[in-house]
Amino acid sequence: MKDLFDKIYKDKGPLGKWAEQAEGYFVFPKLEGPISNRMKFRGKEVITWSINDYLGLANHPEVRKIDAEAAAEYGSAYPMGARMMSGHTSLHEKLQDELASFVNKQSAYLLNFGYQGMVSTIDALVSKQDVIVYDVDAHACIIDGVRLHLGQRFTYKHNDMESIEKNLKRATKIAEQTGGGILLISEGVFGMRGEQGKLKEIVELKKKYNFRLFVDDAHGFGTLGKTGAGAGEEQGIQDEIDVYFATFAKSLASTGAFIASDKEIIDYLKYNLRSQMFAKSLQMQLVVGALKRLEMLRTMPELKEKLWKNVNALQNGLKENGFDIGTTQSCVTPVYLKGSIPEAMALVKDLRENHGVFCSIVVYPVIPKGLILLRMIPTATHTLQDVKETLTAFSAIRERLENGTYKRLSASVEAAMSNK
Ligand SMILES: Cc1ncc(COP(=O)(O)O)c(C=O)c1O
Numbered sequence: 001m002k003d004l005f006d007k008i009y010k011d012k013g014p015l016g017k018w019a020e021q022a023e024g025y026f027v028f029p030k031l032e033g034p035i036s037n038r039m040k041f042r043g044k045e046v047i048t049w050s051i052n053d054y055l056g057l058a059n060h061p062e063v064r065k066i067d068a069e070a071a072a073e074y075g076s077a078y079p080m081g082a083r084m085m086s087g088h089t090s091l092h093e094k095l096q097d098e099l100a101s102f103v104n105k106q107s108a109y110l111l112n113f114g115y116q117g118m119v120s121t122i123d124a125l126v127s128k129q130d131v132i133v134y135d136v137d138a139h140a141c142i143i144d145g146v147r148l149h150l151g152q153r154f155t156y157k158h159n160d161m162e163s164i165e166k167n168l169k170r171a172t173k174i175a176e177q178t179g180g181g182i183l184l185i186s187e188g189v190f191g192m193r194g195e196q197g198k199l200k201e202i203v204e205l206k207k208k209y210n211f212r213l214f215v216d217d218a219h220g221f222g223t224l225g226k227t228g229a230g231a232g233e234e235q236g237i238q239d240e241i242d243v244y245f246a247t248f249a250k251s252l253a254s255t256g257a258f259i260a261s262d263k264e265i266i267d268y269l270k271y272n273l274r275s276q277m278f279a280k281s282l283q284m285q286l287v288v289g290a291l292k293r294l295e296m297l298r299t300m301p302e303l304k305e306k307l308w309k310n311v312n313a314l315q316n317g318l319k320e321n322g323f324d325i326g327t328t329q330s331c332v333t334p335v336y337l338k339g340s341i342p343e344a345m346a347l348v349k350d351l352r353e354n355h356g357v358f359c360s361i362v363v364y365p366v367i368p369k370g371l372i373l374l375r376m377i378p379t380a381t382h383t384l385q386d387v388k389e390t391l392t393a394f395s396a397i398r399e400r401l402e403n404g405t406y407k408r409l410s411a412s413v414e415a416a417m418s419n420k
Contacts, residue, residue, distance in 0.1 A: 014365065026345060026361060035059045035253075037381040039358075046358035047386045049376035054223050054331060055303040056380035057293050058253035070288035078284045083110075083270075087281025095287050098294055099258050103221070103229045103246070104238050107266035110282050111275065114247030114257035118216060119145040120275030121245065121259055122185070124268075125214065126151065129180030131171040133211070135159065135187065135197070142185055142216060151180065158190070159198050168209040182210065188217030188231030189224070192362060192375065194328030196220070196231050203240040212242040222251025223331050228297050228304055231330075248286070252293045256286050306380040307331060313387045314378050321395055333376040334362075335394065339401055342410030344372040347397050350406070355393035 012019060015027065024030070031048060032040040035058035039048045057063050081087040092110055100108035111117025122145030126132060132146050132153040146153050152174050157163035164184075171182045186197035202213060217230040225233025230246065232238035243265065247257040259269065271277075296303065311331045318325050324336040339347065341363045351357045351374075362373040376390075400406055 021345070026348065029358075031358070037379065037383065037386050041352060041358055044353075044356065046352060046356045047382075047390055049333075049357065049359040049378070049390070051379065052219075052250040052377055053253045053379050053381070054251045054307055054377070055253070055297070056306070057251070057296060057303070059381075060296070062296065063253070063289065063293060066292040067285060067289045070285040074284035074288070076283050076285060079281050081281065082277060082279060083281045084277055089281075089284065089287070091284065091287050091291070092282065095291050095294070096258065098291065100260050102227070102294060102298065103244050103260050104233070105244060105260035106263040108258045108260040109266050109270055109273070109276070110287070111257040111259065111273075112279055112282050113255065113275075114218060114245070114249060115141040115144075116275040116279075117257045117259065117273070118142060118245060119148065120273045121243065121269065122146060122183070122214070123148045123274065124272040125212075125243065126183055127180065129175070129178040131175050131178075131180060131182050132185065133164070133167045133171050133182060134185040135190075137187075137190055137192070138185065139187060139191065139216060139218070142187075146185075151178070159195055161198060161201050164198075164202060165205060165209075168205060168211060171211070172209055181212065183214055184211045185214045185216070188215050188220030189330040189332060191219050191332060192366065192373070193326050193334050194219075194330045194332030195326075196224070196235065196329045199231060199241070200235040200237050203237045206240065213240065214243040214245070215241045216245045218245075218247045218250055219330060219332060221246035222297055223304065223307065248290055248293075251297065252290055254286055254289050254293065256282050256290060303380050307378065310378040310380070310382040310384075310387065313384055314376065314382075314390070317387055317391045318394065321391055323394060323398070331378055333378060335374040335376065337372040337374065337398065337401060338370060339372045339406065340370070340410070343401065343406040346406035346409040347372065347401055348374075350400065351393060351397055355389075355396065357390050357393045 029041060035051060035053055038045050079087040079089055096108040096110060118141040126149050128150045130151050132149055134142060134146060134155055135158055136155040137158040154167040154170055156167045175182050186202060189196050220231035222228045224231050229238060232241045244260045248254040315325055315333055318335060326334050326336055328334060344361055344363050348361045360375045362375055367373050
């Protein structure tokens with residue numbers, strides 16, 4: 001018989017196997033200093049394009065003040081226990097009410113983390129007879145939630161209406177046999193490529209098919225829509241989203257998350273969400289902090305305006321300089337280049353070391369082989385100078401990519417990789 005750990009000793013997993021080449025630099029990098037448009041990487045200042053602090057709240061003086069005051073008043077333990085047992089407070093309820101009203105839903109419920117909350121919500125919403133239909137590019141937390149489902153599930157091609165309809169048809173057939181219903185899950189904004197989920201078109205299909213729509217709007221909340229209520233508001237169909245999800249980890253620059261829906265659905269979830277029933281309640285400092293951040297979202301539209309000024313400057317600048325930014329419809333700004341993984345590594349190193357630009361790099365298997373995706377997240381803290389310097393840097397690295405510099409530089413990395 002094998003030792004359980006044998007496979008782990010042999011194979012570190014699809015990402016883990018690159019640890020030697022990548023750790024500390026391409027993965028698990030340490031960005032230091034106050035969260036801002038410019039931080040320190042390995043002791044050097046870099047323009048940071050990889051922090052989801054969309055509205056620049058992470059280090060806003062008012063936010064820092066309230067966080068410090070709440071920590072002083074409540075510490076990091078209060079309240080102790082799960083919501084249902086001993087972890088419930090009026091401020092948790094107040095935050096839920098304010099979140100519900102912000103996203104135009106009857107009720108909301110807090111989640112300790114977006115990831116687990118999403119997994120648990122999917123689990124609570126469906127039973128064995130039900131069918132899940134979801135986008136093939138869904139975030140890992142959606143995939144994990146679907147994994148818990150004991151019934152049928154279908155993925156549709158990313159944002160492809162024909163495929164959505166085809167799968168709704170298949171799902172309808174099955175649900176009619178099993179006596180179940182259909183849950184369709186989309187993201188409001190797809191976090192890698194920045195496209196919005198085709199929520200408006202999906203909602204149109206409700207006229208033909210009987211399904212409920214669950215939207216993970218992690219990147220849309222606070223950034224899209226007139227009031228910042230997200231992708232549903234932006235597309236004019238917020239009322240048609242049956243269950244709305246957003247995390248505090250992006251626009252609200254904190255930890256925690258929430259779901260919002262009709263009162264009856266939230267009342268049900270309150271008693272059936274395993275991730276909340278069997279886990280400690282969201283700490284008070286996070287609750288108080290989220291109340292303050294939400295107030296700022298409501299009362300300081302200039303934050304979103306500044307964000308979009310930077311988004312537009314960056315995205316237009318990239319396009320004018322001939323870069324392929326795909327089909328983004330949000331703040332998420334991907335830049336697609338052609339090259340191998342070792343070339344991508346050499347290129348990112350050049351960007352960081354010689355141009356002081358820090359952005360995330362995404363390669364195969366997340367995107368097709370031969371493509372390099374540099375993923376940039378503009379925020380309200382960026383300046384037009386940051387954009388200007390970044391555009392200059394991007395033009396320089398493109399030239400070096402095209403003239404084969406990175407190919408030559410990466411030869412040793414490639415050799416090391418082929419020995420893996
Ligand atoms: C689309 C999406 N859903 C869910 C999550 C998870 O949220 P959290 O960080 O609060 O666990 C994230 C990311 O962080 C996300 O991008």
